[in-house]
Amino acid sequence: MNYTNSLTQQISFNNQKYFVKRDDLLHKDFSGNKARKFYYFLKNDFAKIKKVISFGSAQSNAMYSLSVLCKTKGWEFDYYVDHIASFLKENPVGNYKYALENDMNIVEAEIPKSFKEDELFISEGGAIFEASFGIEILANEIKSWAEKHQIKNLKVFLPSGTGTTALYLQKFLPFEVLTCACVGDEEYLKKQFLALEKNNFPTILKKEKKYHFGKLYKEFYEIHNELIKQTNIEFDLLYDSLGWLCFEKYVENFDKKDEYEFLYIHQGGLLGNISMKERYKHKFDK
Structure with a gap:
């Protein structure tokens, strides 16, 4: 690929x-600047990692790209948002729809303060x-x-x-x-x-x-x-x-x-x- x-x-x-x-x-499925930013995680082995955690908006390009990355690597994906519009929940579209189809678990809550050894945290938008x-x-x-x-x-x-x-x-x-x-x-x-x-x-x-x-x-x-x-x-x-x-x-x-x-x-x-x-x-x- x-x-x-x-x-x-x-x-x-x-x-x-x-x-x-x-x-x-x-x-x-994996293009644009997010594919470049997340290429490190695609190409390297992370034997201990079972889940990726990130946050941002409910229509984020990074959210979708991370959902593709996690599906490719066999990782779970928890994505935290402040709010999801009720219209979007009822009528999924765009990045939100396709990230959900990639088995993203979207959470309306604050990001956890700490993470387990088998969890990989990636900052909003891939600023890493x-x-x-x-x-x-x-x-x-x-x-x-x-x-x-x-x-x-x-x-x-x-x-x-x-x-x-x-x-x-x-x-x-x-x-x-x-x-x-x-x-x-x-x-x-x-x-x-x-x-x-x-x-x-x-x-x-x-x-x-x-x-x-x-x-x-x-x-x-x-x-x-x-x-x-x-x-x-x-x-x-x-x-x-x-x-x-x-x-x-x-x-x-x-x-x-x-x-x-x-x-x-x-x-x-x-x-x-x-x-x-x-x-x-x-x-x-x-």
């Missing part, structure tokens, strides 16, 4: 050339040192691709939740890594970086306005649909829409764009689009 070495594809968007690292195509294992492989793929195509001046972009992927990419790449904060603000993202590394951080691009994570914004829906129309690639509505708004603005205002190539890393997470698209259609397709 192919969990690494994703395709890099050239696209044109609004008359600007970009390359897209298609991590959404890694594997139908072990994530560096798979992200270094991603960085090596990018370096090999750039070398093959004789690209010396490259800017690499990906949107951030916890910022773990962007942080470790910058550690392992000779190119500048750009990102934007999707979940919190820039200060939140810097704190996330500092929890894992002390220096050599990616560049955080400023957003034109404040966005609340999970809220519906017309410009997110519009750029999502425009990307499909122009590139025939579907991107994640939660992270990639804001990511493309920030990245495109950066490239547009970048003085030396004729001297550089621009690589966007696809975050995967398309199962989450199932419920998001229904919400967007209901609000904006009138």
